[in-house]
Amino acid sequence: MKQQLNKNLDEVIWNIEQARIHVNEHHIVKLVAVGKYSDEENIKTLYALGQRAFGENQVQQLEERMHHLEALPLEWHMIGTLQSNKINKLIELRPALFQSLDSLKLALALNQRLAEKNQSMNALLQINSANEASKSGVSSDEALDIYAQIQQECPNINLKGVMSIGALSEDRKVIQNSFESTYKIYESLKQHGAKICSMGMSNDYELAIQCGSNLVRVGSKIFK
Numbered sequence: 001m002k003q004q005l006n007k008n009l010d011e012v013i014w015n016i017e018q019a020r021i022h023v024n025e026h027h028i029v030k031l032v033a034v035g036k037y038s039d040e041e042n043i044k045t046l047y048a049l050g051q052r053a054f055g056e057n058q059v060q061q062l063e064e065r066m067h068h069l070e071a072l073p074l075e076w077h078m079i080g081t082l083q084s085n086k087i088n089k090l091i092e093l094r095p096a097l098f099q100s101l102d103s104l105k106l107a108l109a110l111n112q113r114l115a116e117k118n119q120s121m122n123a124l125l126q127i128n129s130a131n132e133a134s135k136s137g138v139s140s141d142e143a144l145d146i147y148a149q150i151q152q153e154c155p156n157i158n159l160k161g162v163m164s165i166g167a168l169s170e171d172r173k174v175i176q177n178s179f180e181s182t183y184k185i186y187e188s189l190k191q192h193g194a195k196i197c198s199m200g201m202s203n204d205y206e207l208a209i210q211c212g213s214n215l216v217r218v219g220s221k222i223f224k
């Protein structure tokens, strides 16, 4: 298994490298390894191979893993939908980045709890740029307004940029359109401090990087 993980990680890093150099030499892309299909042993193995940033899509699993692996200097990302009854738990965990802030309502609730605890949290606004009913996130049309509103009304949330999941499609062009739509929004938000454009998963991270992503969330291609 260790050899397999080593090979997978090398391959993903190599592909990221090719894609980012193609954009330009200074385009740096961060890899967040998504461990949801895997176990703690494999996360430890990846750590030994040099990987530091990991993502989970459930607060419960994030909590267990952060706890069991707390001896390792890992950087944890919450990437899944946050139920409002898990807000306090997430705040306790202090993830490096909450990537899936998906509505103004959630932002207001999160901000209130953060303020009560005198804490802050780094977050990305999730955009549903493919406009799919099955996905959470704000619509592309509303994204700029909601981003500005969160910045004004939620001083305990540090918005760092945007996150999006590519369109669920066999057609590369359709996926590309969804990434380009998110990137456009990210570009307009740069003047408001946006630094992170999180797009791309196992099946589309190279395309996402070509479209300007600077953070990819890769699970199955690494842990398979």
Ligand SMILES: *Cc1c(COP(=O)(O)O)cnc(C)c1O
Pocket (backbone or CB within 6 Å): 034, 036, 057, 079, 080, 165, 201, 202, 203, 217, 218, 219, 220, 221
């Ligand atoms: C599971 C998940 C990923 C990783 O998915 P793969 O296709 O296995 O790479 C990335 N982002 C989010 C939000 C996820 O839930």
